[in-house]
Amino acid sequence: MSDLISVVVPAYNAVPTLDETMRSVLRQTHAELEVIVVDDGSKDATRQMAEAFAAEDARVRVISKPNGGVAAARNTGIDAARGDYIALLDADDLWHPDKLRRQLERFHKGPSTLGLVYNWYRRIDTSGRVVDPSATPIVEGWVLYRHLDWNFVSNGSTPLIRRSALGDIRFDSALNAAGNQGCEDYLLQLQIALKHQFACVPAYLTGYRRTEGAMTGDAGRMIRSHIHMYEVLWPDLDAAGRELARRRMATFHAEYARNRIRRGKVGEALSAVGQAFARDAAGAPLKLAEQVRLGLVYLSRTGAAAEHGVDPRHFDAYSETEVDTVWDSRRRLQRFKNLAALDAAYDPRMVGRPAS
Structure with a gap:
């Protein structure tokens, strides 16, 4: 079985962060990669920056398309991918060097029904510094009901997906067309969970960049x-x-x-x-x-700074297992007890049958 991983990087006006993001991909200890940067009609020098990486590393390809939103850009990259595994990485997020290697090892140890492997992440600011506490859930096996209740994967730059599990599933552009973009990642993960199992690598391998202003x-x-x-x-x-x-x-x-x-x-x-x-x-x-x-x-x-007790070091300054804060999981895990029992009895053969 090939271990080629196709990394799809949708990029729109990404000059401020793309260099750091690409370097985090190209330093992966699993080197059998193709990195597909999809320039989504950027108005800045995103394409030129991506092409400079392609000139230096034959694993990098650049595809340019008219602006159509992140879902369409990701789909363009997936359709062009040649690997047996697909990893999505937003053009402002970061990866730990061992991310893909550790996820691939988890695939090798899992059943054939395993379709997606995720890991823990750290929230980072525009400078790449850790800014918020990180959740550390371990939710594995059939996970549909628990994932419906809570998006424990949380972002699109974390999963490694088996290509055969993805099949014809693509990111839904209808959310973007309706002005409701934001949950395309979550929807695709749930669609995979209908027929495939999930597994977790319990390590902080993704730096997920979100600013407080953007969230509000x-x-x-x-x-x-x-x-x-x-x-x-x-x-x-x-x-x-x-x-x-x-x-x-x-x-x-x-x-x-x-x-x-x-x-x-x-x-x-x-x-x-x-x-x-x-x-x-x-x-x-x-x-x-x-x-x-x-x-x-x-x-x-309002007007008071949040105190999270997180050491604001750069993402790269943390080891993959170093805890930034202690996650209070009591309420969440209590809610998950009954749902875990439901998931344990889940039958993917029921997918597509009319619900009563």
């Missing part, structure tokens, strides 16, 4: 993206999966109501409240009450 500005869009994602996935879910999706959509509608109130959009907030009750009439009052509580917490913290 995109909050409403990300909430809509989650709701849209569940709607896209709905026809493929069984009865248990639909029940989970229904409750999660109600939660996101309640969260969207709070988001709209904060922005003074009372009509949109009331509509979101109605959607929350329509999805989960029994659970909606508690979901909305929780959002009120969170809103009060937000107001009490």
Whole structure:
């Protein structure tokens, strides 16, 4: 079996970060790579920077296309890939040198039904410094129900995917077209989880770059993206999966109501409240009450710097196993107990059959 890994790097106006990102790919200890940089109609020197890497390293290819969004750019790269494994890497994220080697080893030790291997990550700022606590979940085997409940993989620069598990699945551009981009990674992972198992490498191998300002500005869009994602996935879910999706959509509608109130959009907030009750009439009052509580917490913290106790060293200064903070997993793991039992009994042969 070939161990060629195709790394797809979608890039749009990525000059400030692409150099560091590419160097983190090309220093991988698993050297059997092809790196496909997809320039998505950049207006800066992204293409020229990528072509400079291609001139120095024969493993790098550059594809240019008109701007169409990150989902379309990733799909272009996947369609051009030759490897038996696919890894996606956003043009501002970083990898530990042993990331792909350790993930590939996990594939070799796993069953033929193993379709995706993920690892832990660290959140980094624009300078590559670690800024927030990192979750350290280990969720393995059949994971569909737990993944529906919580995106424990969290980002698109972490998974290594077996090409045969990906098959004809591609990133859904409909979310982008509807203005609801953000959950394309999560949707694709769930589509893989319908028929394949997941495994975890318990090490911090990805530097996931997100700034606080960007997260706040995109909050409403990300909430809509989650709701849209569940709607896209709905026809493929069984009865248990639909029940989970229904409750999660109600939660996101309640969260969207709070988001709209904060922005003074009372009509949109009331509509979101109605959607929350329509999805989960029994659970909606508690979901909305929780959002009120969170809103009060937000107001009490406005203007104050968050104190996470994270050592703000550069991602590269941490070892792959060095803990940045202790993750408080009690509530999450408690929620996962029943879902783990559901996953253990999951039958992928039920995929595509009508849910009652």
